[in-house]
Amino acid sequence: MLKVHNLRPTKGSKHKKKIVGRGHGSGHGQQSTRGHKGHKSRSGYHLTGNFEGGQMPLIRRIPKRGFNRVSPETIKEINIGTLNSKFNDGDTVNIESLVHKGIIKKKDVLVKILGEGKIDKKLEVHAHAFSERARNLIEKAGGHVFILKR
Numbered sequence: 001m002l003k004v005h006n007l008r009p010t011k012g013s014k015h016k017k018k019i020v021g022r023g024h025g026s027g028h029g030q031q032s033t034r035g036h037k038g039h040k041s042r043s044g045y046h047l048t049g050n051f052e053g054g055q056m057p058l059i060r061r062i063p064k065r066g067f068n069r070v071s072p073e074t075i076k077e078i079n080i081g082t083l084n085s086k087f088n089d090g091d092t093v094n095i096e097s098l099v100h101k102g103i104i105k106k107k108d109v110l111v112k113i114l115g116e117g118k119i120d121k122k123l124e125v126h127a128h129a130f131s132e133r134a135r136n137l138i139e140k141a142g143g144h145v146f147i148l149k150r
Contacts, residue, residue: 073150075110078103080134081117083125094126095148110150119143 020032034041050057083093086101095111098104104111113125115133122142128150130138135145 077112079114079116080119084119089121092124
């Protein structure tokens, strides 16, 4: 009968751990299954992903072009439909108010307002850039557009 105290693994499913470095009589003495010389036979061996056996690594063989900025400017795009739903008539939309409403997470991003959606509220919008459509729709609704310096 099967009970917790007499559970056993299936025969042949468990293997003994290979014991190495215990002399010639063990069958795994001398080099202890590591072969003769070389990097893999040494203690502390660690293979890195870009090591190609001493050949010049691929990343160093290919030509490099261009320039990557250390701190690239991140531009957060916000549609006017989002502004219409999150702000009330006559509100001022600036970086601080966008962070406070949870539309953007940080104050140190550049904000561009895009023209997707509808707007029917008079908003005073302060941002770093505006699309032509967004500017026209905000001004048509009676709002004002102010461009911030970068």
